Amino acid sequence: MNASRTARERVRAELIKEITDIARRHLATEGATGLSLRAVAREMGMVSSAIYRYFPSRDDLLTALIIDGYNALGEAVERADAACARDDFFGRWLAVCRAVREWALAHPHEYALLYGSPVPGYAAPQDTIAPAVRDTAVYGRIVADAHHAGRLAPPPICPPPPAVLAEDAEIVRSLMPDVPDDVIARAITAWTGLFGMVSFELFGQFNNTITHRAELFEHNMTCLARLIGLPD
Amino acid sequence: MNASRTARERVRAELIKEITDIARRHLATEGATGLSLRAVAREMGMVSSAIYRYFPSRDDLLTALIIDGYNALGEAVERADAACARDDFFGRWLAVCRAVREWALAHPHEYALLYGSPVPGYAAPQDTIAPAVRDTAVYGRIVADAHHAGRLAPPPICPPPPAVLAEDAEIVRSLMPDVPDDVIARAITAWTGLFGMVSFELFGQFNNTITHRAELFEHNMTCLARLIGLPD
């Protein structure tokens, strides 16, 4: 009885996987706005209304893709970090940066879904917030590790962060325990700088201007590493 | 005869303006994907097909809005810069940063159109590239002015930029004449950092994490200013 019940549920799970796979392929070629439930159904040989048995709305399908995307990016970042020597903090940071950029270049529409303009009328549900910080968690660990190893030497160029930021730092500290507020503030600067750079490249702001993007990226990420005090 | 011809053209120009005005309002409330030619036509008391006399396609209407958006942002940035003492380079940078952020917060959907994920299938035509650099031109002038005044003291934390970036620097230098390559590289880092920060805030990456966004923004922009060596 358990086997039979899982039989139905298994085909259901398989269909859900097939739907998301096709949807992800469509997303990769057409982008988020071009993702059509009817087109997915057509490719599955289904009638469009049948899809609604598995995803109550287009937004729910989008949510599934967003979660998958965060996990894929997070996994890529985790792998890149794991391939580095634990005490090579600068190398780990650079590996993470490269992983983010390369994943984004390989999956531009998925990156846009995660870090681009939000889809109007779409509110990310709670299920997305855990996978969303997978990459950030890796980054936080690098900063925290470097700090605890006493290898973080931030240059004395930034003023101390305003006291009111201490509240927010409390939350961020869950990703990088026992790290002081000023390091957290710089860490946020570098992290937003990374994604600002990737977004500029991907969203066309470098068109007609920057051609050697990989080199510029490497150099900029190095500068940002210096800003947070990562050793060479 | 000339007067009569301009009479026709005048009503035409007025209608075009009315269409873009309504479209901009719709864009502000619904976002780019929610912008519908039919809805605009409905509000004008026109039939949908009549709109195509003025904008051959939805993309052309979008292009008009994009150009308007770049100009509006550029103007806001220019005004902010003009309100500062010419030799207060740090103040000018901060004013520009604030202007960008405030304009973005006031016009989130327009900002998303300019700096968010590109609309799939839409290729920005040549007419957009001139207005697109209006804000960047202001920024370039600040950096160049500070450099020429001998007030740029970049901290010795960044390695020299790779030689291959010299080609790209040549193009960027049209916005900040006679500025050396390493300053240009840092300037790009700061500029992408600014938009990375604004995009993170606007696109929801700070949700459930950062609450004191204005304070964090000020602090981060100060750090970036230090990175490029702007004096206090």
Next chain:
DNA sequence: TATTCGTCAAGAGCACTGCTCTCTAATCGC
């Protein structure tokens, strides 16, 4: 002045979308 001619709005229509509803058929648990 009368007549072309270009411009414009209107309407119908095509192919597409997300989504809802009802109906039928298969499947599962008892």
Next chain:
DNA sequence: GCGATTAGAGAGCAGTGCTCTTGACGAATA
């Protein structure tokens, strides 16, 4: 085996961008 649950099919609604044709108006010309 039987009642209850679930899956798929199909029609249909309201909306979209866009095209094509038709008829009206105004301006330049014969």
